Amino acid sequence: MSVLPPRLLRLSFTPKNDFFHLKTKAFLVQKLSETTDLFLTNLLHTLILKLGFATDTFTANLLINKYVKLREINTARKVFDEMCEPNVVSWTSVISGYNDTSQPQTALSMFQEMHKARSVSPNEFTFASVFKACSALAESRIGKNIHARLEVSGLRSNTVMSSSLLDMYGKCNDVETARRVFDSMASYGRNVVSWTSMITAYAQNARGHEAIELFRSFNAASTNDRPNQFMRASVISACTSLGRLQWGKVSHGLVTRGGYESNIVVATSLLDMYAKCGSLSCAEKIFLRIRCHSVISYTSMIMAKAKHGLGEPAIQLFDEMVSRRIKPNYVTLLGxxxxxxxxxxxxEGLGYLNSMKEKHGVVPDPRHYTCVVDMLGRFGRVDEAYELAKTIEVGAEQGALMWGALLSAGRLHGRVDIVCEASKRLIQSNQQVTSAYVALSNAHAVAGGWEDSESLRLEMKRGGNVKERAYAQNA
DNA sequence: ATAGGGTTAG
Structure with missing residues (x-):
C-alpha cells in the first residue's frame, strides 16, 4: 500500500483553482486509479470530499468504480446519490455494481429511475448491464421491453450489444428469439463470443444436438477465430445435456488434441460431463489432475459423489476444500x-444447515431448506420435514419443489395427512403440477372420500391439466 | 479518462 506524503494532508485549506490545487486533484485521481485497497480508497475519498473534488463527475465516477470493484456497492451508491451531475457512466457503473453483488432486481430499478430522470440516455454499456440483470432474473418479459428500447435507440447493430441480447434470450429460455438475434448479426459480424452465446443458449435449453451442429458450422465457417476455453466448455456441457457418454468422449478427445484438457474451465466441464454420463471414476481422474482448483471444480466433484451416494467421501472432500482455503458458496453447501x-x-445434514452461516458465511436460502426437507422426508422424519417446510417463506417455483419433496415423503411413508397438506400447498403454488391433483385425489380416495376425489378430478380438467395425467401417474 | 457481451458446479 502506498503512503500519502504528509504534505498532502495539509492541503485542505488551499484556495481553489490554483496550480497546487489542480496538481493535488491530479495526484488524488492518480492514486485512486492505482489502488485496490479499501482503506486507502476510504482515505482518498475523505480527502476528495474535504477538498471539494466530489462535485467533479469524473472524479466521483472513479470513486464509484473503485467501490464497485471492492464490492462496496452501498458506498458506491452513496457517492452516486451525492453527485451533482451523474452522467451515463455513473448510472451504468452503479447498475453493474448491483449485478456484481447479485442484486439484479435493484439493477433494473436503477435503470427505471434513470429512464424516469430523463437527464441521461442509456448507451451500449448501460444496455449490456441491464440485459445481464434480466438474464440473472430470467425475466424475458422485462427483457423484451428493454429490447424494444434498444431497437428505438439505434444501438442494436453492434456485436457486443447483440451478443448480450441473445444471451439474455437464451438465459430466459427463449431460444427461438435468441436464434433470430444471432441470424440478424450476419450483416455486421459475429465473433467467438456471439457464437459461444448461441451454442450456450442451445446447451442450456436441452438442445444439445443443435449446439453441436452450430459448433460444427463455426469450425467450418470461420477462418480467423478458433474456439477458446469458453466455447469448448459450452460444447462439453451440450454433450452432458445429451446424457450420452459417447458424445462426451468425442468432445474430450477434441479438447485434448486442442491442448485444452488441463484448462480449469474445460476440465471442470469435463468432470461434470463424466459424472453425469455415468463414469464417476473418469470424473475423479479429471479432478485429481486439476492443478489449480476453484470453488467450482470442488463443488462439481462434491455433487458428483453426492449423487452417487458417496456421502462420507463427499464430506471429506468438502473438508479438504475448506482446509485449502477455497471458500465454499451456496452451491457447494447444496452439494x-x-x-x-x-x-x-x-x-450431519441438519448440523450443516444450522452452522453454514456462521462457519462459511453462506445464508441458507429456500433451496437449502428444500434439500433438508427432502432429506428428513426420505428417512422417515416426515413430521420434522413438515414443521420445517411450514416455516420457510418461499416463492412459487421453489415452493413447488419443496412441497413436492414433502409429497413424495408422505407417499413413501404412507402418511395421508402429509400427502393432503403437501398437495394443497402445491396446488396453491399455482405451478403446473398435475401430480399434486392426482396425489390429493388418490389420498382422498384412500381415506374414503370418493366424492372429494371426483370433484378434484373435475377441477383438474377445468384447469386444463388433464392431458398431463398419464405423465403424472408415472412420475 | 471512468462503465459493457460469452464459460464450468445448481
Whole structure:
C-alpha cells in the first residue's frame, strides 16, 4: 500500500483553482486509479470530499468504480446519490455494481429511475448491464421491453450489444428469439463470443444436438477465430445435456488434441460431463489432475459423489476444500446437503444447515431448506420435514419443489395427512403440477372420500391439466 | 479518462 506524503494532508485549506490545487486533484485521481485497497480508497475519498473534488463527475465516477470493484456497492451508491451531475457512466457503473453483488432486481430499478430522470440516455454499456440483470432474473418479459428500447435507440447493430441480447434470450429460455438475434448479426459480424452465446443458449435449453451442429458450422465457417476455453466448455456441457457418454468422449478427445484438457474451465466441464454420463471414476481422474482448483471444480466433484451416494467421501472432500482455503458458496453447501440426504447422514445434514452461516458465511436460502426437507422426508422424519417446510417463506417455483419433496415423503411413508397438506400447498403454488391433483385425489380416495376425489378430478380438467395425467401417474 | 457481451458446479 502506498503512503500519502504528509504534505498532502495539509492541503485542505488551499484556495481553489490554483496550480497546487489542480496538481493535488491530479495526484488524488492518480492514486485512486492505482489502488485496490479499501482503506486507502476510504482515505482518498475523505480527502476528495474535504477538498471539494466530489462535485467533479469524473472524479466521483472513479470513486464509484473503485467501490464497485471492492464490492462496496452501498458506498458506491452513496457517492452516486451525492453527485451533482451523474452522467451515463455513473448510472451504468452503479447498475453493474448491483449485478456484481447479485442484486439484479435493484439493477433494473436503477435503470427505471434513470429512464424516469430523463437527464441521461442509456448507451451500449448501460444496455449490456441491464440485459445481464434480466438474464440473472430470467425475466424475458422485462427483457423484451428493454429490447424494444434498444431497437428505438439505434444501438442494436453492434456485436457486443447483440451478443448480450441473445444471451439474455437464451438465459430466459427463449431460444427461438435468441436464434433470430444471432441470424440478424450476419450483416455486421459475429465473433467467438456471439457464437459461444448461441451454442450456450442451445446447451442450456436441452438442445444439445443443435449446439453441436452450430459448433460444427463455426469450425467450418470461420477462418480467423478458433474456439477458446469458453466455447469448448459450452460444447462439453451440450454433450452432458445429451446424457450420452459417447458424445462426451468425442468432445474430450477434441479438447485434448486442442491442448485444452488441463484448462480449469474445460476440465471442470469435463468432470461434470463424466459424472453425469455415468463414469464417476473418469470424473475423479479429471479432478485429481486439476492443478489449480476453484470453488467450482470442488463443488462439481462434491455433487458428483453426492449423487452417487458417496456421502462420507463427499464430506471429506468438502473438508479438504475448506482446509485449502477455497471458500465454499451456496452451491457447494447444496452439494454437502445433498450428500447427507443421499447417504442417510440426517443429523450431519441438519448440523450443516444450522452452522453454514456462521462457519462459511453462506445464508441458507429456500433451496437449502428444500434439500433438508427432502432429506428428513426420505428417512422417515416426515413430521420434522413438515414443521420445517411450514416455516420457510418461499416463492412459487421453489415452493413447488419443496412441497413436492414433502409429497413424495408422505407417499413413501404412507402418511395421508402429509400427502393432503403437501398437495394443497402445491396446488396453491399455482405451478403446473398435475401430480399434486392426482396425489390429493388418490389420498382422498384412500381415506374414503370418493366424492372429494371426483370433484378434484373435475377441477383438474377445468384447469386444463388433464392431458398431463398419464405423465403424472408415472412420475 | 471512468462503465459493457460469452464459460464450468445448481
Amino acid at each position: 454437502v446437503l445433498h450428500a447427507c440426504g443421499h447417504s442417510g447422514l440426517v443429523n
